[in-house]
Amino acid sequence: MADKRMTADDVADELADGMTIGIGGWGSRRKPMALVRAILRSPLKDLTVVSYGGPDVGLLAAAGKIRRLVFGFVTLDSIPIDPNFARARQRGELEVTEYDEGMFAAGLAAAVKRLPFLPIRAGLGSDVVLRNPELRTVRSPYADGEELLAVPALRLDAALVHLNRADARGNAQYLGPDPYFDDDFALAADRCYVSVERIVDTAELTGSAPVQSLLLNRGEVTGVVETPHGAHFTSAVPDYPRDEDFQRHYAGCAKNPDAWPSFVDRFLTGDEANYQSEVARFEREHAA
Amino acid sequence: MTAASRAEVAVVACAELFRGDGEIVASPMALIPAIGARLARLTFEPDLLLSDGEAYLLDTEGRVEGWQPFKKVLDVVVPHGKRHVVMGASQLDRFGNQNISAIGEHAHPKRQLLGVRGAPGNTVNNRTSYWVPRHGTRVFTPAVDVVSGVGHDNAAKAGQAATRFHDLHRVVTDLAVLDFSGPEHTMRLVSVHPGVSVADVVERTGFELDTSAVTSTRLPDHDELRLIREVLDPAGSREREVAA
Numbered sequence: 051m052a053d054k055r056m057t058a059d060d061v062a063d064e065l066a067d068g069m070t071i072g073i074g075g076w077g078s079r080r081k082p083m084a085l086v087r088a089i090l091r092s093p094l095k096d097l098t099v100v101s102y103g104g105p106d107v108g109l110l111a112a113a114g115k116i117r118r119l120v121f122g123f124v125t126l127d128s129i130p131i132d133p134n135f136a137r138a139r140q141r142g143e144l145e146v147t148e149y150d151e152g153m154f155a156a157g158l159a160a161a162v163k164r165l166p167f168l169p170i171r172a173g174l175g176s177d178v179v180l181r182n183p184e185l186r187t188v189r190s191p192y193a194d195g196e197e198l199l200a201v202p203a204l205r206l207d208a209a210l211v212h213l214n215r216a217d218a219r220g221n222a223q224y225l226g227p228d229p230y231f232d233d234d235f236a237l238a239a240d241r242c243y244v245s246v247e248r249i250v251d252t253a254e255l256t257g258s259a260p261v262q263s264l265l266l267n268r269g270e271v272t273g274v275v276e277t278p279h280g281a282h283f284t285s286a287v288p289d290y291p292r293d294e295d296f297q298r299h300y301a302g303c304a305k306n307p308d309a310w311p312s313f314v315d316r317f318l319t320g321d322e323a324n325y326q327s328e329v330a331r332f333e334r335e336h337a338a
Numbered sequence: 339m340t341a342a343s344r345a346e347v348a349v350v351a352c353a354e355l356f357r358g359d360g361e362i363v364a365s366p367m368a369l370i371p372a373i374g375a376r377l378a379r380l381t382f383e384p385d386l387l388l389s390d391g392e393a394y395l396l397d398t399e400g401r402v403e404g405w406q407p408f409k410k411v412l413d414v415v416v417p418h419g420k421r422h423v424v425m426g427a428s429q430l431d432r433f434g435n436q437n438i439s440a441i442g443e444h445a446h447p448k449r450q451l452l453g454v455r456g457a458p459g460n461t462v463n464n465r466t467s468y469w470v471p472r473h474g475t476r477v478f479t480p481a482v483d484v485v486s487g488v489g490h491d492n493a494a495k496a497g498q499a500a501t502r503f504h505d506l507h508r509v510v511t512d513l514a515v516l517d518f519s520g521p522e523h524t525m526r527l528v529s530v531h532p533g534v535s536v537a538d539v540v541e542r543t544g545f546e547l548d549t550s551a552v553t554s555t556r557l558p559d560h561d562e563l564r565l566i567r568e569v570l571d572p573a574g575s576r577e578r579e580v581a582a
Contacts, residue, residue, distance in 0.1 A: 123453035142446035172459025175488035175496035227393035
């Protein structure tokens with residue numbers, strides 16, 4: 051029986067320059083931040099990142115890891131704009147494919163279903179069509195004859211998602227109210243890496259939560275990483291909410307080019323254990 | 339009870355957006371429209387469905403009455419169309435094209451905003467209104483930089499699939515209420531808030547406005563003021579979203 055446990059750095063090692071990487075979660079919610087931090091520490095470059103974006107995108111953009119970004123938004127939710135993302139865009143550093151949120155979902159769903167595209171109404175008449183000239187429309191073969199947008203499959207080389215629990219074989223569970231699109235990211239990708247708060251015995255998964263919370267089965271998962279607080283500073287309810295104080299600190303430093311290098315130095319240069327201990331130290335300083 | 343503030347007039351104007359909507363999902367994307375939607379549900383639209391901004395639908399008592407994760411919103415709720423969204427707008431033109439994506443050239447924007455988010459899909463699938471807390475020429479502009487929400491002219495150009503469910507309802511601002519019943523579905527001034535003149539609105543709008551039949555925005559009644567002040571927003575957060 052395959053034991054799929056690995057470390058965040060193992061995941062980064064299995065990725066390659068130029069890959070298309072899907073990142074689960076939504077905005078500043080349940081992002082696989084420990085895996086993102088592992089990518090920040092790695093030499094990986096020229097990535098195409100596909101994300102309902104939050105600080106994952108801001109951090110990867112600030113580190114120069116992203117060649118192309120496929121997105122519908124990038125936001126920190128309680129802070130509307132991620133300053134790192136905004137700066138990268140305003141410097142013209144990113145190639146972008148900007149989709150409507152529903153188009154993004156349709157592109158993932160097409161990849162999941164191994165279809166070349168899915169038709170959708172969203173996007174018609176908007177500048178999404180103008181800014182992505184490769185997009186085509188498709189005419190209904192039925193009596194209505196409607197001409198709809200054909201969103202091409204968003205096929206991914208790898209997906210990174212963060213859930214609450216998993217077993218060592220990769221059966222993975224969300225315990226919050228929203229699965230986001232993590233199941234679609236997993237199936238749209240050739241390989242899916244799941245980080246979780248805790249790896250538990252299989253029986254424990256359904257011991258206290260309904261079976262519907264088992265979002266991914268092991269057949270959909272390549273590797274499992276136990277990373278307590280691995281979504282920090284985004285939320286991973288019910289394990290923890292978004293760390294608003296730390297997010298404010300992140301956004302404040304990201305806004306200020308003089309402060310950003312010391313943020314990177316303090317939080318992002320060392321390993322994940324260093325990150326978590328620096329965050330704990332930050333919380334103590336902040337509480338004092 | 340003291341007279342209604344500008345913010346409270348705006349709350350009621352936002353509540354009025356939902357009049358007649360019945361049992362559909364209301365999706366207000368900012369504080370004033372959110373208070374407005376809840377006010378409408380407590381008064382004349384009791385069947386509205388409202389989310390907590392996350393995955394739950396909550397009833398008037400704050401009880402969870404439904405599950406609406408983001409995937410369900412995009413896969414089902416938006417395309418099914420039984421929904422009225424009230425979005426913000428960094429730019430809005432006279433045909434109702436909205437921009438929340440970026441200011442300037444898209445490849446190299448002067449100012450990056452949120453991204454188009456769900457605006458393209460919202461506008462061609464379900465009823466859409468806009469809320470603008472600071473009515474001015476920077477927002478009400480002759481042309482928007484990135485068409486996110488689709489206006490009447492662009493929907494028509496894209497064809498029948500884009501116009502079929504296209505339903506731009508109204509725009510509420512800190513000064514006025516507008517709709518799209520001007521010539522060729524352009525913006526028309528419906529009403530000005532108490533203390534605001536038609537000239538004020540015209541001066542702060544960067545395109546020609548149909549002002550042929552302007553009325554006064556109605557004032558909140560006693561019961562509405564009580565609900566706003568004592569039940570829906572006792573902390574007075576509304577006053578921070580709109581200048582007095």
